[in-house]
Amino acid sequence: MPRLIDLSHTLVDGMPGFPGDPELRIATQETIASTGYNLALLRTTTHQGTHVDAPFHFFDDGQAIDRISLDRFFGPAALIDLAPGGELPPGARLTEETFAPWREVFRPGARVIYRTGWSRRFGSPEFFQDCPSLTLDAARWIAGRGTGLLGMDTPTPSTDWLECHRALLGAGVLIVEALANLEQLPPRFTFIGFPLKIGGRDGSPIRAVALVEDS
Amino acid sequence: MPRLIDLSHTLVDGMPGFPGDPELRIATQETIASTGYNLALLRTTTHQGTHVDAPFHFFDDGQAIDRISLDRFFGPAALIDLAPGGELPPGARLTEETFAPWREVFRPGARVIYRTGWSRRFGSPEFFQDCPSLTLDAARWIAGRGTGLLGMDTPTPSTDWLECHRALLGAGVLIVEALANLEQLPPRFTFIGFPLKIGGRDGSPIRAVALVEDS
Numbered sequence: 001m002p003r004l005i006d007l008s009h010t011l012v013d014g015m016p017g018f019p020g021d022p023e024l025r026i027a028t029q030e031t032i033a034s035t036g037y038n039l040a041l042l043r044t045t046t047h048q049g050t051h052v053d054a055p056f057h058f059f060d061d062g063q064a065i066d067r068i069s070l071d072r073f074f075g076p077a078a079l080i081d082l083a084p085g086g087e088l089p090p091g092a093r094l095t096e097e098t099f100a101p102w103r104e105v106f107r108p109g110a111r112v113i114y115r116t117g118w119s120r121r122f123g124s125p126e127f128f129q130d131c132p133s134l135t136l137d138a139a140r141w142i143a144g145r146g147t148g149l150l151g152m153d154t155p156t157p158s159t160d161w162l163e164c165h166r167a168l169l170g171a172g173v174l175i176v177e178a179l180a181n182l183e184q185l186p187p188r189f190t191f192i193g194f195p196l197k198i199g200g201r202d203g204s205p206i207r208a209v210a211l212v213e214d215s
Numbered sequence: 216m217p218r219l220i221d222l223s224h225t226l227v228d229g230m231p232g233f234p235g236d237p238e239l240r241i242a243t244q245e246t247i248a249s250t251g252y253n254l255a256l257l258r259t260t261t262h263q264g265t266h267v268d269a270p271f272h273f274f275d276d277g278q279a280i281d282r283i284s285l286d287r288f289f290g291p292a293a294l295i296d297l298a299p300g301g302e303l304p305p306g307a308r309l310t311e312e313t314f315a316p317w318r319e320v321f322r323p324g325a326r327v328i329y330r331t332g333w334s335r336r337f338g339s340p341e342f343f344q345d346c347p348s349l350t351l352d353a354a355r356w357i358a359g360r361g362t363g364l365l366g367m368d369t370p371t372p373s374t375d376w377l378e379c380h381r382a383l384l385g386a387g388v389l390i391v392e393a394l395a396n397l398e399q400l401p402p403r404f405t406f407i408g409f410p411l412k413i414g415g416r417d418g419s420p421i422r423a424v425a426l427v428e429d430s
Contacts, residue, residue, distance in 0.1 A: 004286055004289060006412070009412065010281055010414045011411060011413045011414060012414045020250065021245070021254060022244065022256060026413065026416065029237065032273070032274075035235065036273070037272050037273050037377075037380070037417070038271055038273070038275070038417040039260055039261060039262060039417060040260065040261045040413065040416040040417060041258065041259070041260055042257070042258070042259050042260075042261065042413070043256065043257070043258050044256070044259075045254055045255065046254060046256075046257065047254060057252050057253055058247070058252050059247075060253070066225055070219040070424055074219060074407075074426075162252075165252070192409070194407070194422035194424055196223075196226060196411075196420055196422055197221070197223045197224070197225045197226055197264075197265075198225075198226045198241065198257070199225045199226060199227045199241075201255040202252070202254060205411055207411055207412055209289075209409055211289075
């Protein structure tokens with residue numbers, strides 16, 4: 001029987017976004033006493049919590065989130081665990097050499113998720129500022145391999161976010177950020193993470209899920 | 216090869232919600248000129264566009280959206296087309312008899328989607344006010360069959376929304392509202408529609424997708 005594993009953080013009021021971006025607001029809009037039903041109102045950026053970046057995030061002429069083919073967000077995926085049972089140190093640099101043992105999983109269109117162990121720091125200041133980061137060369141190498149989707153448990157592929165996002169998104173690599181529970185994944189699984197269909201915009205919060213075949 | 220069919224409406228600024236609820240706002244928060252990246256800010260209720268209702272929507276002690284098992288939102292589903300090639304008239308009443316030819320698809324835990332042809336009226340005033348509606352008896356019958364998830368191309372299972380939602384959600388039937396493109400579906404498919412993991416709240420916009428095996 002296939003099993004579903006939740007790869008998403010819970011969205012809660014006050015959750016910080018990327019430094020400088022508005023924090024998440026979740027408020028009670030209606031209650032059973034007021035209208036007969038409970039209803040919440042969210043104020044969220046397109047990049048809150050577990051989310052996906054579209055090329056338009058960094059390129060005005062890049063593909064918007066609602067224009068990307070659904071099959072990019074669903075299908076076979078590989079996990080790269082860079083810190084089995086633990087976590088990488090703050091500021092760890094992820095180079096092409098870091099990924100050498102998994103070189104073959106970076107194929108045209110491949111969905112690749114890497115684990116640093118940093119998901120437990122989700123929401124803390126260091127989560128954004130000191131997270132393990134791809135070098136620009138590594139980002140270019142991943143992009144050059146034709147990778148289709150790159151996911152991670154950090155909030156950005158690199159603290160050198162501008163150049164690194166441009167290298168990946170400019171090559172059409174979709175980026176899924178702030179994944180959770182990656183320690184529960186086997187090396188191969190089916191990734192499911194469809195974005196909301198937000199017309200002409202740059203990304204979307206997602207419910208990322210793994211479908212795992214139990215042996 | 217399986218094929219993915221998008222069952223979701225596009226979210227755009229100014230899209231109306233259920234009468235009385237705040238409309239959707241999507242604004243440009245940052246641009247490549249301002250910060251180096253495009254970023255949008257959404258103000259949305261938990262029930263905007265294509266979305267799912269959790270029992271907590273109508274019951275303070277009902278299950279919240281982030282507490283519902285993921286497998287409720289993924290798996291085999293049946294389509295009931297009530298108006299093949301066309302649409303039902305305004306105010307059409309959907310009774311137990313309406314569903315009699317499909318009686319056997321309403322099984323414990325089943326995911327059942329019905330099509331009225333009203334998705335092309337999405338966003339218009341009549342979409343909310345005159346849509347084809349379950350009678351309360353029909354809602355109770357569907358709930359009594361142990362149905363797991365009920366989806367539709369109308370914004371509510373009934374304009375008698377209070378009693379009808381209570382009959383369904385009170386029995387644990389999840390409700391997926393305002394689906395699109397149902398005319399593209401075969402009678403059997405795999406439904407995928409995970410909610411955002413909004414802590415302790417009543418529902419979520421979703422990207423609803425069908426996985427269809429081509430013959």
